[in-house]
Amino acid sequence: MVEHSGGHVVPFTLVASAAQAGQRTDRFLADAIGTASRSRVKALMQAGSVRRNGTVLRDAADPVRPGQCYSVEFPPAVAARPQGEAIALSILHEDDSLIVLDKPPGLVVHPAPGNQAGTLVNALIGHCGDDLPGIGGERRPGIVHRLDKDTSGLMVVAKTEAALAALSADFAARRIERSYLGLCWGMLTPAAGAIEGAIGRDPRDRKRMAVVARGGKPALTHYRTLEILHGAVSLVACRLATGRTHQIRVHLSHQGHPLLGDPVYLRRVPGPARLLDDATRRAALDFPRQALHAQSLGFTHPATGAFIRFSSEPPADFHALKAQITANSGSA
Structure with missing residues (x-):
């Protein structure tokens, strides 16, 4: 389908036949790829990852044109769980149960579309090691509450399941x-x-x-x-x-x-x-x-x-x- 080699992406490509003329582009590509749903293809089109004869094609309902070359570029696979990164943290307090830190503006708290790396979670895993990802879920380990990306200031992060449960209950109450x-x-x-x-x-x-x-x-x-x-x-x-x-x-x-x-x-x-x-x-x-x-x-x-x-x-x-x-x- 698509290969990733040394950071280079080789897109899926095919030339439409006369028998495929007039089909919706998203259906045509989903059928041809075999492992991608129409909704997945549509999302890729909206992201600018589908081209027809080199020109970006965003309209999922556009009828297929025979003889035209269609290409689909899939983004690199994202790790199932965030990876630790060496990102400096301003820690005010740390013990076996929790960390209190001062988050700088511009730092996203946890991975999300568009910010899969370089987040506070990546920094915390880098600081705490492999035990943290099991605390409260893989994508948001230890996170009790959040601050917006560009809001600075104090946050508390749990290092154990017991601390996460207690702090979450106190926030809710x-x-x-x-x-x-x-x-x-x-x-x-x-x-x-x-x-x-x-x-x-x-x-x-x-x-x-x-x-x-x-x-x-x-x-x-x-x-x-x-x-x-x-x-x-x-x-x-x-x-x-x-x-x-x-x-x-x-x-x-x-x-x-x-x-x-x-x-x-x-x-x-x-x-x-x-x-x-x-x-x-x-x-x-x-x-x-x-x-x-x-x-x-x-x-x-x-x-x-x-x-x-x-x-x-x-x-x-x-x-x-x-x-x-x-x-x-x-x-x-």
């Missing part, structure tokens, strides 16, 4: 303390309070989450304004009472105060940006990730029963952005 620091646009009113609203898929964009009237999961975020920077940006502390996907990002955006740099929930230039000088405005609008940091994490140790708490300073890019906004010289 809301017995874990988690607080975040964020830079958001504008000034929240009141300056401290709670944002409550069920979160589910945005009916207008399935890649986003939103506060929804029906079908969502209950979500509650407590917040407190720590500092207001020129009326344009607020430094806020957020404490999660629940743990929904993108919860802080969704709740702040729903209130009209999206996080600086948020690529998903900041869709237009916010009005408060006009209060910043040109250079500071550009820096704030061009910040390459959501300005969100998991600052503190507290939980009951599953082995000792002691309550332990950890804290972390935001990374350098967060500090630099805040410093530039603080030093803002005024509207241009």
Whole structure:
């Protein structure tokens, strides 16, 4: 079908015959390959891996043309389980039961389509050895909770099944303390309070989450304004009472105060940006990730029963952005 030799991919190729003319391309290729379903072929076409006479063909229903050469390039096989990699970790605490670490922005937590390597899981397996993959499943070993790729800060990872079960139960029962620091646009009113609203898929964009009237999961975020920077940006502390996907990002955006740099929930230039000088405005609008940091994490140790708490300073890019906004010289 397809060979992988020294990293070189040899695609499956064939020339359509007159008897195959007019068939749907996905059916034609699936039948010819013999080991790939129509849905698999369709996915490959949508990914740009199917060509007709050298030109990418994405329409699965396109009728087969006799005499034309069709080729299908299959991606290299992915390992059934993540492999350990030598990726540096910022570990605040480690014992026989768990690890508490400070995740940098840009690091994906576990392998997924598009990020099969270079993840936190790969780093953890490289650090802990072969025992970790059996803790909680091969694809997400030891993972109790997640942070978005571009959110920095504290995470706890289980090293035993007992620790995973205990920590997961505490997360589900809301017995874990988690607080975040964020830079958001504008000034929240009141300056401290709670944002409550069920979160589910945005009916207008399935890649986003939103506060929804029906079908969502209950979500509650407590917040407190720590500092207001020129009326344009607020430094806020957020404490999660629940743990929904993108919860802080969704709740702040729903209130009209999206996080600086948020690529998903900041869709237009916010009005408060006009209060910043040109250079500071550009820096704030061009910040390459959501300005969100998991600052503190507290939980009951599953082995000792002691309550332990950890804290972390935001990374350098967060500090630099805040410093530039603080030093803002005024509207241009």
